[in-house]
Amino acid sequence: MDAIFALVILMIGFMIISSSKPTETDDIPLALAAENFMDIMASVKLNEICYGCECSIQDVQQQCNNGDILNMDQSMLDYLGELYYLYDEGDILKRQELIDVFTGISDEIYREDLYGVELIIDNRQMYIDGDKINTPNLITSKRVLFGYIENSVNGQVTYWGPYSLEVNFWEK
Numbered sequence: 001m002d003a004i005f006a007l008v009i010l011m012i013g014f015m016i017i018s019s020s021k022p023t024e025t026d027d028i029p030l031a032l033a034a035e036n037f038m039d040i041m042a043s044v045k046l047n048e049i050c051y052g053c054e055c056s057i058q059d060v061q062q063q064c065n066n067g068d069i070l071n072m073d074q075s076m077l078d079y080l081g082e083l084y085y086l087y088d089e090g091d092i093l094k095r096q097e098l099i100d101v102f103t104g105i106s107d108e109i110y111r112e113d114l115y116g117v118e119l120i121i122d123n124r125q126m127y128i129d130g131d132k133i134n135t136p137n138l139i140t141s142k143r144v145l146f147g148y149i150e151n152s153v154n155g156q157v158t159y160w161g162p163y164s165l166e167v168n169f170w171e172k
Contacts, residue, residue, distance in 0.1 A: 030115070034139040034169040037109050037117075038077075042143060046079060047072040059104030063097065070149055076105055077165065081145035084121045085160035099127050110169075118168040121145075135170040142166045 046060065046069060055061035063069050069079065080098060087094035102119055106129075110117065116130030146161025 030137055030169060030171055031139050033110060033115060034141045034167065037106070037169070038141045038143060038167060040109055041077045041080075041105065042075055045073055045075050049076075057104045057108055059100045063101060068097065070152070074147065076101075077143060077145060078147045080121075081147055081161060081163055081165070082149060084126075084145075084163060085149070088122075095126065102127055103129075114172060116170045116172050118166075120166040120168070122163050130170075130172055137171055139169045140166055141169070 046055075046064075049056050050060065050064060050072065053061060053064035055064060060069075064072075070082075071078075074082070080102060083094050083098040083101065087098060106117055112129065116135070117127075118125065118129070119127040143165045144161070145163045145165050146159070148157050148159045150157050
């Protein structure tokens, strides 16, 4: 009698579990795209995309040719932080350089026809691609940026940061 009762309970449990549908997760590819974007930006160093000043990304090559890149051993995210520091210190032209470098790098990483992206550093919107007002899926990926700038002439080191960097992704 107990065995039959246990078997009935197991069958009911199995029927309940097998009849329920898993929730659909349409935002998983979007979340993976956002995390992959940040991982690439944080792990790929400028000297990995450049041989001298011959860079695979045109905007980075232009910065290198102008002598604006002081440390080729930093990641792409660190370089964005450095540009933001220089902009925050009063060099207004560095904002446009930051936007140009970010768009040059991001154009190589994600598909603009599928995703929109917004860059926010220290609660300042630096760049937005597309309209995110009516988007149902928005994925935010955040990092903390900090680093240093070394003057090659006198060896003086200036530390910058920490800055909060936020990248918002959405499907277009």
